[in-house]
Amino acid sequence: MRIAHVLISVALLLSVGSATAAIPQTGAQNTITRICAQEPLRSALVGVLAVRADGDTLACVNHRQKLVPASNVKLLTTGLALHTLGADFRFETRIGYTGTVEDGVLKGDVYLIGGGDPTTGSRADCADSVTRTFDAWTALLADAGIRHIEGRILGDPRFFGDVTPQNLGWAFDDLGTYYGAAPTGLNFFENAQNFYITPGASGAAPDFRVRQLFNDRF
Numbered sequence: 001m002r003i004a005h006v007l008i009s010v011a012l013l014l015s016v017g018s019a020t021a022a023i024p025q026t027g028a029q030n031t032i033t034r035i036c037a038q039e040p041l042r043s044a045l046v047g048v049l050a051v052r053a054d055g056d057t058l059a060c061v062n063h064r065q066k067l068v069p070a071s072n073v074k075l076l077t078t079g080l081a082l083h084t085l086g087a088d089f090r091f092e093t094r095i096g097y098t099g100t101v102e103d104g105v106l107k108g109d110v111y112l113i114g115g116g117d118p119t120t121g122s123r124a125d126c127a128d129s130v131t132r133t134f135d136a137w138t139a140l141l142a143d144a145g146i147r148h149i150e151g152r153i154l155g156d157p158r159f160f161g162d163v164t165p166q167n168l169g170w171a172f173d174d175l176g177t178y179y180g181a182a183p184t185g186l187n188f189f190e191n192a193q194n195f196y197i198t199p200g201a202s203g204a205a206p207d208f209r210v211r212q213l214f215n216d217r218f
Contacts, residue, residue: 028059036061091117093186095140104147112137113156114186121188159185 049063092115099108119127181191198207
């Protein structure tokens with residue numbers, strides 16, 4: 001289904017009225033009305049508004065009710081990204097360096113210049129593994145004649161300007177989760193970190209360690 005053909009704003013998305021002066025007489029409307037009349041929805045607060053791109057209303061239940069949209073907003077942001085960027089869009093992370101290269105040794109710094117890619121080092125199925133990503137970066141450096149770095153490896157996250165702060169409008173129990181981490185121009189492991197703490201012996205400090213995600217490739 002192409003987003004350009006049908007735009008559906010379903011269940012809790014928007015409270016603004018659009019094209020509904022009366023309840024539509026459609027199969028979708030009848031089905032949704034019947035489902036909403038049954039438990040557990042019968043005693044719940046439900047809002048549905050489904051509208052075609054041409055303005056024809058398919059279903060309408062409590063469409064003016066103001067509800068928390070939650071993850072349904074992802075339908076809108078994903079659709080906007082596909083419409084604006086296109087299905088073939090790819091994020092770009094660039095690698096640069098300063099200094100000079102002598103006998104395979106870089107006497108200078110390497111820069112990882114982010115382009116906003118949210119999948120770098122991510123656990124998502126669509127993301128390349130950390131090993132594959134680092135192998136690709138190592139290969140780029142090797143093509144530039146760099147086998148060893150005497151300087152620093154610096155990340156540049158300034159693609160979006162200022163670092164995006166955490167959204168304090170989120171519920172407190174969402175901010176503390178891995179998906180509550182703020183995005184930047186250079187993201188890694190979804191900007192989260194795993195810490196493992198296990199009890200120590202009686203009277204001793206606990207065992208505290210950070211999970212090792214990858215080996216040093218440089």
